[in-house]
Every structure is written in C-alpha cells, then in structure tokens.
Amino acid sequence: MPMITFDGHDYDCHQGExxxxxxxxxxxxxxxxxxxxxxxTCLTKAxxxxxxxxxxxxxKDTLAAQGYFLTCICKPEEDMELxxxxxxxxxxxxxxxxxxxxxxxxxxxxFQCDEKIEYFAGQFVNLKHPDTDLVRSYSLxxxxxxxxxxxxxxxxxxxxxxxxxxxTLQVGGRLSLDGPAGDCFYTxxxxxxxxxxxxxxxxxxxxxxxxxxALQHGHRGDIHLFHASLAKQGLYYxxxxxxxxxxxxxxHYIPCVLHGDVPEGGQQGDIQxxxxxxxxxxxxxxxxxxxxxxIVNGLKQTCFMAGASMSxxxxxxxx
Numbered sequence: 001m002p003m004i005t006f007d008g009h010d011y012d013c014h015q016g017e018x019x020x021x022x023x024x025x026x027x028x029x030x031x032x033x034x035x036x037x038x039x040x041t042c043l044t045k046a047x048x049x050x051x052x053x054x055x056x057x058x059x060k061d062t063l064a065a066q067g068y069f070l071t072c073i074c075k076p077e078e079d080m081e082l083x084x085x086x087x088x089x090x091x092x093x094x095x096x097x098x099x100x101x102x103x104x105x106x107x108x109x110x111f112q113c114d115e116k117i118e119y120f121a122g123q124f125v126n127l128k129h130p131d132t133d134l135v136r137s138y139s140l141x142x143x144x145x146x147x148x149x150x151x152x153x154x155x156x157x158x159x160x161x162x163x164x165x166x167x168t169l170q171v172g173g174r175l176s177l178d179g180p181a182g183d184c185f186y187t188x189x190x191x192x193x194x195x196x197x198x199x200x201x202x203x204x205x206x207x208x209x210x211x212x213x214a215l216q217h218g219h220r221g222d223i224h225l226f227h228a229s230l231a232k233q234g235l236y237y238x239x240x241x242x243x244x245x246x247x248x249x250x251x252h253y254i255p256c257v258l259h260g261d262v263p264e265g266g267q268q269g270d271i272q273x274x275x276x277x278x279x280x281x282x283x284x285x286x287x288x289x290x291x292x293x294x295i296v297n298g299l300k301q302t303c304f305m306a307g308a309s310m311s312x313x314x315x316x317x318x319x
Contacts, residue, residue: 005048005081006030013076019044020071030071037073044071049080060311062183065120091128091176092117097148099171102236105155106202107166108141110148117180119144121209122288124316125179127151129164136161139206139290139316140180143213152205152236184288184316186210188217194285197225198275198299201234203291206316208237210288215248223248224279228256228271228291232263254278271295272302283307286314293317 004011004019006028013022020042023030033041037057046067055074056064071082098110119125124139142150156162169175184206195214199207204227211225229235235255242265245253254274255266262268272295279285287308289299296317303313 002076003079004076005079006083016075018072019074019076019080019082023071032072035072037070040070042071043068045069045083047081047083049076049078051080052077060183060314061187061189062120062185062314065185065187066183091178093174093176094149096169096171096173096175099169102152104233106234106236107153107155109151109153109165110142111151111177112148117149119180120185121213122185122206122316123180123182124206125149125151125177125181127161127165128176128178129161130173130175134160135178137318139182139202139318141205141208143209143216150205152202154202182316184210184290184314186214186217186219188219190221190286191217191219192221194221195219195223195288196275196279196282196285196303197223197288198228198271198290199226200228200271200291200295201318203289203296203316203318204237206290207288208241211244211251215244215251220250222250222252224252224254226254226256226271226275226278228258228274228295230258231260232257235263238263272298275299276302276306279306281307283309286312288314288316290316291318 001015002013004013004022011022011026013019020032031041046069051069051074055069059068093114094111097112100108102108121143124137126135126137128135138151140149141152153162153165155166197207197211211223227235238255241253245251255263256271256274257268267274282303285308287303289296296315300313300315304310
C-alpha cells in the first residue's frame with residue numbers, strides 16, 4: 001500500500017482510500033470542506049511522487065504542472081510526500097553579470113546563480129536587498145535552459161529596490177533571491193489553441209519568456225502579442241519581437257501606445273479597447289496578461305466577457 005509522508009511522519013493509505021481519508025484516519029487534520037473535489041479547500045502539493053490525473057480535476061494546468069492536487073479525491077498509486085503550502089526552495093546567491101538600459105527607464109539585469117534553479121518561463125522570483133530586509137518580486141524574461149536569469153527592472157521614483165538596482169548595484173555585485181513562484185506560464189496541453197498575450201510596460205518580461213517557450217514546444221496556434229506603453233519611448237525589444245514574428249508566421253506582434261507617435265506596425269489608443277477591437281471573440285483562447293494591476297484586472301474582465309474561460313486566463317499583476 002502507498003505510504004504518505006506529511007510533516008515528517010509516514011502514514012499508510014489503504015487500497016481505494018483517498019489521502020484525505022487516510023490522514024483523517026490517522027488523526028491528522030488538514031484543510032477540507034466539500035469532500036468532492038469542488039471547493040478546492042484541500043489543495044495540496046506533491047513534493048515527491050506523482051498525483052493521479054483524476055486528483056487534479058478542475059485545477060488550472062499550471063497548478064497541475066507544479067504537482068498540486070486535491071486530497072479528497074486523490075487515491076494514490078505510489079508513495080507520496082505532501083506539503084499543504086508551497087515549499088520554500090530557500091535563498092540562492094546570485095552575481096550580476098550584465099546591466100543594460102532597454103529604454104530611458106527600464107534596465108535589463110542578467111544574473112549568474114550559485115546553483116541552478118528550476119522554473120517555468122514566466123514565473124517570478126523575489127530579490128533580496130543585500131543590506132536590508134527589503135524584498136521585491138520580478139518576473140523572469142529568460143528561459144529555463146538559458147545560462148543566466150534575465151529580469152527587466154523599471155526605475156520607480158523613490159523606489160528603494162529599483163533605485164538600488166539601477167544606481168548602486170554594479171556588475172559583479174552580489175545579492176540573493178527566493179523562488180521561483182507563480183502560475184503564469186505555458187503548458188503544452190493544446191498546441192493548436194490561439195494565444196493572446198498582453199503586457200503593459202515591464203509586463204513584457206514574463207511574456208517574452210512565455211512566447212519563446214511556447215514556440216520551443218512547437219505551438220502551432222496563432223499567438224497575438226500586444227505590448228503597451230504610454231508612448232513610443234516606453235517600448236523595448238521592438239526589433240527582437242519583430243524578428244520573432246518574421247521567423248514564425250503564427251506570431252503577431254503589436255506594439256501599442258496611448259499617446260504620440262506610433263511605431264511601425266503598431267496601434268494607438270487604450271490597450272483594453274485595442275485588444276477588444278482586434279480579437280472581439282475569445283471563446284477557446286488562452287490568455288496571458290501581465291503588468292499594471294488595474295489594467296490587468298480590467299483586461300481579465302474584458303477577456304472573460306469576450307468568451308474566454310476563467311481557467312484559460314493567466315495573469316501576473318505587478319503589485
């Protein structure tokens with residue numbers, strides 16, 4: 001019979017018994033409510049062992065890909081080790097190997113990690129200030145197979161972390177990070193599904209990783225990537241994304257500005273209205289929206305009203 005390891009103790013699980021039933025039988029109380037796999041109160045992560053597919057029913061594919069499952073409907077097929085909350089991977093030391101301005105306020109930072117970290121393109125990490133307890137989250141623009149981590153950091157007026165990263169931290173400097181975390185990333189469950197990606201400002205960072213990750217997985221459906229900024233000067237990676245679109249006929253890159261000159265192939269106006277006009281019907285599409293929280297939340301509602309399923313909408317609001 002499978003053995004269930006939780007909180008440092010082992011518990012046997014009888015044939016046909018769910019993990020929730022096993023733990024309850026042993027007097028271990030874990031969060032639960034409906035017992036039918038509906039409310040998701042018993043959401044748990046498998047640290048070791050593979051959850052049965054049936055135990056991940058109703059979960060977003062990005063949660064399933066990270067080993068999350070529901071204990072109330074999980075009848076294990078092998079030994080498993082569980083964690084109710086996500087397990088901290090601990091801090092990893094990193095060294096700055098590149099600083100480059102991408103526009104007047106956004107800087108590309110590349111880091112070399114002391115040890116390799118496992119992540120999905122589009123997830124975020126928490127950077128720790130080396131001299132204080134200050135922590136800030138930044139999305140990864142790199143791919144897991146890249147030799148370094150890439151972050152895009154906007155200089156925020158009076159921002160303690162962004163000011164330190166822009167002005168004080170030098171190439172060769174040291175700091176540390178926690179992570180990765182987040183469920184805004186690509187999975188190859190449907191290679192023909194149309195994808196809509198909208199990034200505002202440095203919201204492009206995770207999407208830059210996600211779109212390349214999708215292409216590496218052989219995604220065949222159309223990919224519409226909108227990058228929005230107040231003005232043309234706020235855009236970046238324009239040449240790289242135009243080249244990506246030329247290389248892959250299913251990639252459509254649309255740079256957008258609210259005011260002023262419009263870049264070649266771009267559009268002017270409110271990003272929510274531009275997306276709605278370009279793709280009025282989103283039933284069956286997969287959506288990724290990253291950046292300013294107010295715009296992200298507005299686009300999430302817009303996409304849902306246009307027919308997209310909530311389970312197909314992935315967001316990364318930069319709070």
